[in-house]
Amino acid sequence: MINIALVGNPNTGKTSIFNILTGLNQKVGNYPGVTVNKKEGVCVLSNSIKANIIDLPGTYSLLPKSKDESVVIEYLTDDNSKPDITLVVVEPVNIKRNLFLFSQIKDLKTPVVLVVNMSDRLLKEGIYIDKETLSEQLDCSIVFTSSVKNTGFDDLKKTIIDLSENKKTCISTPVLSRLSEKYPELKKELSTYNNWIEKTNKFSPRNLEEEDEEHKGVQIKETIYRYQHISELLKISLKKDSSKGTGFRARLDKILLHNVFGYLVFFAITALMFQAVFSWSGYPMDLIDSGFADLSSWVASTLSQGILNDLLSEGLIPGIGGVVIFLPQIIVLFLFISILEETGYMSRVVFLMDKIMRKFGMSGKSVIPLISGTACAIPAIMATRNIENWKERLITILITPFTTCSARLPVYAILISLVIPEKTFFGFIGLQGLVLTGLYLLGFLSAIFSGYILNKIIKTKEKSYFVIEMPSYKMPIFKNVFITILEKSKAFVFGAGKIIVSLSIVLWFLASHGGDDFDNVETTVNKEIIGKSFSEEYIANKVSELKLKNSYIGKMGNFIEPAVRPLGYDWKIGIALITSFAAREVFVGTLATIYSVGDADMEGDTIKNRMTKEIRVATGKPLFDLPTGMSLLIFYVFAMQCIGTLAIVKKETKSWKWPILQLVSMTGIAYISAYITYIIF
Amino acid sequence: MRTLETLNVGEKAVVELYTDNSLPLKLIEMGCTPGSMIEIIKKASFNDPLYICVDNNYLAIRKDLASKISVSD
Numbered sequence: 001m002i003n004i005a006l007v008g009n010p011n012t013g014k015t016s017i018f019n020i021l022t023g024l025n026q027k028v029g030n031y032p033g034v035t036v037n038k039k040e041g042v043c044v045l046s047n048s049i050k051a052n053i054i055d056l057p058g059t060y061s062l063l064p065k066s067k068d069e070s071v072v073i074e075y076l077t078d079d080n081s082k083p084d085i086t087l088v089v090v091e092p093v094n095i096k097r098n099l100f101l102f103s104q105i106k107d108l109k110t111p112v113v114l115v116v117n118m119s120d121r122l123l124k125e126g127i128y129i130d131k132e133t134l135s136e137q138l139d140c141s142i143v144f145t146s147s148v149k150n151t152g153f154d155d156l157k158k159t160i161i162d163l164s165e166n167k168k169t170c171i172s173t174p175v176l177s178r179l180s181e182k183y184p185e186l187k188k189e190l191s192t193y194n195n196w197i198e199k200t201n202k203f204s205p206r207n208l209e210e211e212d213e214e215h216k217g218v219q220i221k222e223t224i225y226r227y228q229h230i231s232e233l234l235k236i237s238l239k240k241d242s243s244k245g246t247g248f249r250a251r252l253d254k255i256l257l258h259n260v261f262g263y264l265v266f267f268a269i270t271a272l273m274f275q276a277v278f279s280w281s282g283y284p285m286d287l288i289d290s291g292f293a294d295l296s297s298w299v300a301s302t303l304s305q306g307i308l309n310d311l312l313s314e315g316l317i318p319g320i321g322g323v324v325i326f327l328p329q330i331i332v333l334f335l336f337i338s339i340l341e342e343t344g345y346m347s348r349v350v351f352l353m354d355k356i357m358r359k360f361g362m363s364g365k366s367v368i369p370l371i372s373g374t375a376c377a378i379p380a381i382m383a384t385r386n387i388e389n390w391k392e393r394l395i396t397i398l399i400t401p402f403t404t405c406s407a408r409l410p411v412y413a414i415l416i417s418l419v420i421p422e423k424t425f426f427g428f429i430g431l432q433g434l435v436l437t438g439l440y441l442l443g444f445l446s447a448i449f450s451g452y453i454l455n456k457i458i459k460t461k462e463k464s465y466f467v468i469e470m471p472s473y474k475m476p477i478f479k480n481v482f483i484t485i486l487e488k489s490k491a492f493v494f495g496a497g498k499i500i501v502s503l504s505i506v507l508w509f510l511a512s513h514g515g516d517d518f519d520n521v522e523t524t525v526n527k528e529i530i531g532k533s534f535s536e537e538y539i540a541n542k543v544s545e546l547k548l549k550n551s552y553i554g555k556m557g558n559f560i561e562p563a564v565r566p567l568g569y570d571w572k573i574g575i576a577l578i579t580s581f582a583a584r585e586v587f588v589g590t591l592a593t594i595y596s597v598g599d600a601d602m603e604g605d606t607i608k609n610r611m612t613k614e615i616r617v618a619t620g621k622p623l624f625d626l627p628t629g630m631s632l633l634i635f636y637v638f639a640m641q642c643i644g645t646l647a648i649v650k651k652e653t654k655s656w657k658w659p660i661l662q663l664v665s666m667t668g669i670a671y672i673s674a675y676i677t678y679i680i681f
Numbered sequence: 682m683r684t685l686e687t688l689n690v691g692e693k694a695v696v697e698l699y700t701d702n703s704l705p706l707k708l709i710e711m712g713c714t715p716g717s718m719i720e721i722i723k724k725a726s727f728n729d730p731l732y733i734c735v736d737n738n739y740l741a742i743r744k745d746l747a748s749k750i751s752v753s754d
């Protein structure tokens with residue numbers, strides 16, 4: 001099989017081409033050591049030839065300045081991974097800058113094809129590229145494609161097949177020889193481009209944070225020489241009618257970047273997005289919820305009684321249900337985010353918000369992670385990768401878990417419905433909704449506030465500059481949107497899902513086993529009631545209550561009860577808190593499991609009813625009253641309860657220091673605020 | 682000599698030769714090479730960041746970086 005890599009500047013359409021070539025025949029993985037998505041797929045070139053295609057992250061240059069970029073260079077230069085053919089994807093509007101990268105790749109001496117994508121825009125933009133001349137100048141094949149019109153791909157496949165047979169590499173640019181004339185002392189380093197790249201790029205992450213000062217002057221010269229070379233070529237092979245093209249961009253930018261309207265539009269879009277995430281997904285979420293509940297009771301009643309039945313109906317099925325229920329929200333959120341990204345609007349948001357975010361130690365680019373954090377902090381933290389300033393990136397990573405992720409939502413929802421009365425003001429503002437909005441706001445404000453504080457505390461010497469491209473506006477390609485959503489959903493189900501499901505099984509085990517005390521509960525109860533007359537029901541309840549107390553989980557709960565009592569919680573809530581350190585949404589499931597194990601006749605009752613019936617032993621009043629409920633809500637706003645997030649922070653910051661700091665400080669804040677809340681109410 | 686951030690919106694200028702190595706390589710790689718035509722398309726509120734067009738590349742940069750780019754008319 002031939003290995004083919006797609007390389008090019010960001011936004012030239014690599015992923016669109018990849019989607020067309022491979023269809024749904026693709027899988028996403030990670031590069032070893034770095035969390036940058038690596039997409040691979042198989043493409044059928046002809047009846048007998050298949051190719052393995054790799055979609056690489058966009059890069060402007062082979063002299064790397066960020067992790068995303070170093071992935072590309074490593075991939076292209078490492079002898080083990082080096083592709084057989086490199087497709088350099090360029091687009092007509094920025095063709096000069098695109099060819100800069102092309103000239104570097106060409107000097108690596110691997111067979112290349114120049115793919116001029118977005119050829120549908122040539123006419124509109126008034127650009128004419130003389131394909132034959134350019135192909136001669138560059139000494140390589142050129143293919144025009146359009147992923148919107150789906151044209152040029154047969155031609156591309158044919159070119160790839162030809163090249164895989166003759167393996168022709170093209171002549172190098174004159175850049176290296178010009179450089180070694182100017183810097184004779186570097187003659188050896190400049191003998192081949194592979195050599196030079198290896199010399200100037202030390203791939204350790206520490207080195208990437210600061211530029212290679214020693215060679216920077218030479219790298220600047222290299223860049224300028226390359227641009228001069230390309231300008232010479234394009235003088236002959238490119239014609240541009242400058243009266244065309246920019247009108248649409250200018251008109252839209254006038255509104256979308258307006259000092260007043262720009263912000264209004266942005267807030268309107270954000271509001272619409274939240275509205276959609278929460279209201280559109282409500283109905284499918286209810287369906288999933290009741291579907292899994294039905295499945296559970298169906299299994300419980302159909303399968304013969306025993307361990308397998310319990311494991312399935314009390315452990316596995318509710319566990320899987322707890323994962324799948326978030327899918328509608330994730331789908332709607334990424335529908336919005338990917339459309340905003342596809343159209344080119346996201347970069348406008350970055351531009352609008354940069355100055356404001358900088359006051360809080362972040363960058364305009366931090367807005368995207370903060371928004372996607374409302375679905376899940378894990379992809380959000382991965383999305384900080386394109387923030388080039390380390391301090392801004394670190395602060396964004398540290399505060400993102402404060403934004404209210406969708407895992408908190410089920411916890412909020414059930415607690416609010418338990419303790420907040422269904423009052424309305426002015427006929428339409430519901431008190432419950434108001435509290436929910438307040439919790440979101442609280443999360444957002446604490447994120448911003450922590451950013452402000454961290455900005456004062458964290459010191460760096462690092463200089464780095466903010467340079468982003470403002471892409472042209474485009475109609476989204478829906479195939480791309482669809483595939484993005486599919487990818488994110490898969491990542492969520494198989495990533496977070498694994499933890500949640502395995503945890504719910506462990507939990508079920510811990511609640512239904514417990515060593516000798518546990519196994520002897522029946523005998524103990526029987527001894528106690530000898531000679532007295534009790535109803536069957538009383539005995540059954542007594543047994544299950546004692547069983548829960550003596551199970552492993554009961555023992556853990558009793559152990560931590562002193563720590564959570566000041567907050568108004570009993571040992572059962574304590575257990576739910578512990579387990580939800582793995583993932584917040586486990587809270588509801590845990591209480592459901594515990595209460596259902598604890599009470600024989602509650603089987604089949606909804607979680608909410610079970611919780612309402614729970615009585616505080618000391619007072620005989622309902623356990624979930626206003627102080628306890630509010631205190632729990634506040635605890636969940638602040639606490640860092642997500643193993644997945646901690647793991648990704650460790651991975652992205654390459655140190656345990658930051659996740660531990662998050663865990664300790666956020667949970668500390670949570671404990672103190674929950675305590676204060678309990679006292680106030 | 683003038684620096685980029687002193688230009689008005691819509692005013693055009695030419696990027697001067699770089700005299701020191703303090704500019705980020707990324708900016709040059711993105712097409713801000715000496716001799717290219719540069720123009721400010723828009724300044725965000727409080728004049729920061731700047732939306733620029735250099736040699737047909739549309740970029741946004743912060744004021745601190747713009748003040749390091751020398752331009753001439």
Ligand SMILES: Nc1nc2c(ncn2[C@@H]2O[C@H](COP(=O)(O)OP(=O)(O)OP(=O)(O)O)[C@@H](O)[C@H]2O)c(=O)[nH]1
Pocket residue numbers: 008009010011012013014015016017056057058059117118119120121145146147148149341342343344474475476477480
């Ligand atoms: N008009 C037009 N737009 C296109 C074409 N191909 C892609 N696009 C649009 O260009 C934008 C970028 O496409 P992607 O495929 O995500 O680009 P990419 O190169 O993978 O981008 P990065 O992964 O960020 O480097 C999207 O908005 C696409 O809708 C094309 O042939 N014609």
Ligand SMILES: [Mg+2]
Pocket residue numbers: 014015016055056057058
């Ligand atoms: Mg891509």
